[in-house]
Amino acid sequence: MHRLNRQLAPGQHIFFESDPARFVYKVRSGVLRLTRTQRDGRRQVIAFGFPGDIVGLPCAGRHTTECDAITSAEVSARRCDPLDHPESDPKLHSLLVTAALDEIRFLQDHFLIFGRRRASEKVAAFLILLLDRVGEAADDRHLVRLPMNRSDIADYVGLTPETVSRSITQLRAEKMIKLDDPNTIIVRDPDRLRALAEGAQELVADWS
Structure with missing residues (x-):
């Protein structure tokens, strides 16, 4: 699985909402922040990315949030083609499916917090x-x-x-x-x- 490591400074963005999603990113160190901007301009923090997390899973080929680093961070980028073509890299496809299930679980946790x-x-x-x-x-x-x-x-x-x-x-x-x-x-x-x-x-x- 080819990957490209990238160093991030605090405040540096990896991607923005609606950007074409060509890569997903695994957090190696540091903490990331995933946000969306509501129609009235207010910001909603959707999730935080901690070491071991995979962020940037696409929907219809695009990122659904923007993502920046809260701290100095390192991520590894991997192409997300195996989501559509699992035969091209079965191991990476399995990893991304697991990441998608984890994301659903974390969002459920977020809903529980938000709803209290x-x-x-x-x-x-x-x-x-x-x-x-x-x-x-x-x-x-x-x-x-x-x-x-x-x-x-x-x-x-x-x-x-x-x-x-x-x-x-x-x-x-x-x-x-x-x-x-x-x-x-x-x-x-x-x-x-x-x-x-x-x-x-x-x-x-x-x-x-």
């Missing part, structure tokens, strides 16, 4: 999503690093940046998390955070 009523539940669900996907264990601590800013999180979960910040403050007050620094969250009580994410627990205040 409480802001605290949305933010908790987002943190659990990151914990499960890219969380780190260090000295019996569960770390979640946030390469994205509060606006990115807000545009992903359907809140304002201010509400995201207030919800994080609320979760800190409830001793579910604490901040090691503005971009590193220590999950102090994963079970309670997960229960809140699943809507099984109420907090004293509601910031929605």
Whole structure:
């Protein structure tokens, strides 16, 4: 399977919405952001691409989102012809089908987060999503690093940046998390955070 590695600087785009899709991209390092612009000009963050993810799967031969790097990143580009002609590269075709199924699952997770009523539940669900996907264990601590800013999180979960910040403050007050620094969250009580994410627990205040 021929592939071409590409280095990306923060803010650099790989593709734009409606571009012809000639390649798909596997994230080797760093974090990508996939977005769409609504008719009224508002941005919706559709997904984040983490190491191991494949992004850029086409629909009718075109990209359905735009994609840029949040951090310095490396991706490998592979032609997406095997989606239409599986016999040309059966191994790559199987890889792309698996990536498509993963994308459906991640979108389902996103719908669950977006559909929650409480802001605290949305933010908790987002943190659990990151914990499960890219969380780190260090000295019996569960770390979640946030390469994205509060606006990115807000545009992903359907809140304002201010509400995201207030919800994080609320979760800190409830001793579910604490901040090691503005971009590193220590999950102090994963079970309670997960229960809140699943809507099984109420907090004293509601910031929605």
